Amino acid sequence: MSSVPAMQHDSARADQARALAFLADLSETLAVSLDLRQTLSEAVNRIADFMGAEAASLFLLDESGSTLECRVCVGPIDIAGLRIPTGQGVVGRAVAENASQVVADALNDSRVDHSTDSDTGFVTRSLLCAPLATAKGPIGALEVVNKRSGGAFTADDAEILRLIAAPTSLAINNARMANELVQQARMKREFDLARRMQKSLLPKRRRNGFPLLGVNLPAHEISGDFYDYFDLPDGRIGFFIGDVSGKGLDAALLMVRVASLLRWIGKEGTPPESWLERVNEELCQTSLDGRFVCALVGHCDRLARHVHIAAAGFPPALLYRRGEFTEFLSGGAPLGILPGMTFDGHEIDLDEASLYCFSDGVTDVRDAQRQTIGSEGVRALIERHAGASAEPRLRGMFSELKHLRLVDDTTLLLIERMHPHGPEVLLKRRFPARPEQMREIRSLLRTTLDDAGVETGIRDKLVLAIDEACCNIIRHAYGPKDSGDIDLHLTSDGGILEFRLFDTAPPVDPARVRPKPLGECRSGGLGVALIDSVMDDWKLQARPDGKGNRLVMHKRISLTRRNGEDHE
Amino acid sequence: MNGIEQETADGCTLIRLRGEVDLSWSQQVRQAVLEALSTSQRVGVVLSEVSYIDSSGIAALVEGFQNARSKGSGFALVAVSDSVRAVLELARLDRVFPIVADIEAIPDLSGTAAWKP
Numbered sequence: 001m002s003s004v005p006a007m008q009h010d011s012a013r014a015d016q017a018r019a020l021a022f023l024a025d026l027s028e029t030l031a032v033s034l035d036l037r038q039t040l041s042e043a044v045n046r047i048a049d050f051m052g053a054e055a056a057s058l059f060l061l062d063e064s065g066s067t068l069e070c071r072v073c074v075g076p077i078d079i080a081g082l083r084i085p086t087g088q089g090v091v092g093r094a095v096a097e098n099a100s101q102v103v104a105d106a107l108n109d110s111r112v113d114h115s116t117d118s119d120t121g122f123v124t125r126s127l128l129c130a131p132l133a134t135a136k137g138p139i140g141a142l143e144v145v146n147k148r149s150g151g152a153f154t155a156d157d158a159e160i161l162r163l164i165a166a167p168t169s170l171a172i173n174n175a176r177m178a179n180e181l182v183q184q185a186r187m188k189r190e191f192d193l194a195r196r197m198q199k200s201l202l203p204k205r206r207r208n209g210f211p212l213l214g215v216n217l218p219a220h221e222i223s224g225d226f227y228d229y230f231d232l233p234d235g236r237i238g239f240f241i242g243d244v245s246g247k248g249l250d251a252a253l254l255m256v257r258v259a260s261l262l263r264w265i266g267k268e269g270t271p272p273e274s275w276l277e278r279v280n281e282e283l284c285q286t287s288l289d290g291r292f293v294c295a296l297v298g299h300c301d302r303l304a305r306h307v308h309i310a311a312a313g314f315p316p317a318l319l320y321r322r323g324e325f326t327e328f329l330s331g332g333a334p335l336g337i338l339p340g341m342t343f344d345g346h347e348i349d350l351d352e353a354s355l356y357c358f359s360d361g362v363t364d365v366r367d368a369q370r371q372t373i374g375s376e377g378v379r380a381l382i383e384r385h386a387g388a389s390a391e392p393r394l395r396g397m398f399s400e401l402k403h404l405r406l407v408d409d410t411t412l413l414l415i416e417r418m419h420p421h422g423p424e425v426l427l428k429r430r431f432p433a434r435p436e437q438m439r440e441i442r443s444l445l446r447t448t449l450d451d452a453g454v455e456t457g458i459r460d461k462l463v464l465a466i467d468e469a470c471c472n473i474i475r476h477a478y479g480p481k482d483s484g485d486i487d488l489h490l491t492s493d494g495g496i497l498e499f500r501l502f503d504t505a506p507p508v509d510p511a512r513v514r515p516k517p518l519g520e521c522r523s524g525g526l527g528v529a530l531i532d533s534v535m536d537d538w539k540l541q542a543r544p545d546g547k548g549n550r551l552v553m554h555k556r557i558s559l560t561r562r563n564g565e566d567h568e
Numbered sequence: 569m570n571g572i573e574q575e576t577a578d579g580c581t582l583i584r585l586r587g588e589v590d591l592s593w594s595q596q597v598r599q600a601v602l603e604a605l606s607t608s609q610r611v612g613v614v615l616s617e618v619s620y621i622d623s624s625g626i627a628a629l630v631e632g633f634q635n636a637r638s639k640g641s642g643f644a645l646v647a648v649s650d651s652v653r654a655v656l657e658l659a660r661l662d663r664v665f666p667i668v669a670d671i672e673a674i675p676d677l678s679g680t681a682a683w684k685p
Contacts, residue, residue, distance in 0.1 A: 457654070
């Protein structure tokens with residue numbers, strides 16, 4: 001028996017084992033690489049050694065996908081930086097066809113480009129080239145040139161190079177994806193910074209009767225909306241609100257420019273009409289690349305008795321006075337379109353009414369049917385919250401808007417006389433003292449307490465306590481023989497809620513209304529115990545004139561502030 | 569909306585309450601519970617769909633529980649909603665009432681021996 005086939009078999013097995021070990025080692029080196037450029041250079045060296053080649057090179061496709069560039073090479077001739085069009089030569093062909101190329105006799109093969117050889121004196125005898133394949137097609141190729149042992153590369157060599165190409169392309173691809181992630185993270189950081197910067201441009205909330213209150217809710221990371229207010233030399237207040245067309249970073253940058261321009265020109269106390277004219281001239285002197293700016297500017301006195309506004313392409317300002325709305329239409333086109341424009345203003349006697357100026361983001365809010373709520377929706381919204389004072393009112397309106405779909409930046413500026421000191425009235429309601437009324441009262445209380453920023457768990461307990469107090473008035477004060485109304489007043493003062501209930505029932509002896517211990521399994525007297533447990537303190541008094549009773553209850557609460565609604 | 573439904577299966581009467589149990593109809597709840605206890609040895613009040621309950625509603629349940637205990641009948645609150653549980657906790661009655669997760673767990677007899685919290 002000849003031992004030759006067995007020896008051949010053994011050497012093939014040894015080659016396979018050697019190839020596997022090399023592949024495993026190479027894969028590991030590439031996988032743990034921190035510096036891909038360095039690692040690739042070493043890898044190509046080791047590939048040339050392992051394949052027994054005189055030279056080896058790695059080509060990568062450029063961004064256009066039309067040219068291959070040699071990034072790493074080993075061998076007598078440095079071809080790093082050599083550029084080959086996809087489809088040309090052996091390397092170009094391997095990429096274009098996404099298939100390995102085996103050239104046994106390079107001198108007589110039409111695929112081979114000999115120009116480098118003739119420049120350098122190097123003689124290319126045989127070639128092997130494998131594409132660097134990825135799921136999205138080849139990203140380059142790996143080439144080995146001339147077997148040191150002489151002779152040509154075999155089909156087995158081609159298979160091994162194909163296997164080596166796999167971890168190489170994987171490593172390059174991973175490094176590229178990691179790089180993209182780093183870029184994305186950097187972009188996000190920049191956007192965050194831009195948003196913080198924008199937010200810091202909005203004016204601080206002013207208290208003590210300052211007659212303006214603004215809210216801005218960006219639909220995206222950065223906003224094209226803005227508002228501002230400042231003191232004028234004559235003691236009045238100048239204000240503006242605006243909206244830059246378009247979204248994204250360029251709109252946000254333009255917004256910053258327009259806001260500072262409006263502030264700069266408005267600070268001198270220029271009347272609203274000429275204020276807009278001057279800003280328009282300034283904006284028209286430079287190209288805005290088709291962008292434009294809608295804005296409303298104005299002056300008002302500290303008690304908000306009289307307001308003077310002018311607007312450029314801005315949605316109508318809405319005046320709300322005791323259930324009636326009046327619209328003040330914009331008196332000119334948006335800013336930044338045509339130079340020489342003029343603007344008509346409005347002089348408004350506000351007195352105790354409220355003026356709402358809002359960007360079109362408010363009317364563009366979508367309801368559950370994806371319809372914009374429009375001007376009617378905004379009016380209904382204002383009316384629903386009209387009972388509350390300014391701050392809880394705006395908070396309530398915006399919390400309702402947020403439950404709908406915001407498609408654009410949403411900004412609102414409210415101008416009205418604000419009462420500087422004393423408790424804020426959250427709710428005043430008179431209703432018949434009857435059990436059937438209580439469902440609606442509980443619902444009203446929940447809304448009011450939500451608007452005031454009371455946390456849900458506390459809200460439900462307060463609603464229960466008020467309900468119990470009303471039920472006691474219904475059952476015990478009026479009783480089956482009498483009937484009348486209950487007046488419910490809810491005020492907030494420095495984090496303390498005060499609930500006052502008035503009735504006109506026969507006077508109740510306060511000494512007889514005592515909480516019974518909780519946890520006792522009996523069906524009577526639980527209501528007062530619940531009130532006592534929920535409220536910080538409570539007091540029942542007969543009214544001084546002998547007509548009815550007064551129950552006053554207090555509860556200290558910590559208000560939850562919601563993001564983006566308040567700038568303090 | 570508010571509502572009371574009653575069903576009997578395997579000798580157990582279930583009273584299913586819905587909506588906001590308050591003074592306007594807690595008398596009806598009281599009647600329904602007491603009537604069920606007069607005909608059935610095992611009664612469960614299902615409260616999973618009750619979004620609000622006031623002290624008059626709690627009082628109706630307390631009366632039912634006491635009535636059951638005096639007659640040696642089984643009585644429990646079944647599938648108590650979060651808002652009802654909050655009121656029971658506030659009134660410190662969450663450890664007084666037998667509260668069970670489902671109908672099978674309603675005790676045959678009232679009293680601590682039959683019901684383990």
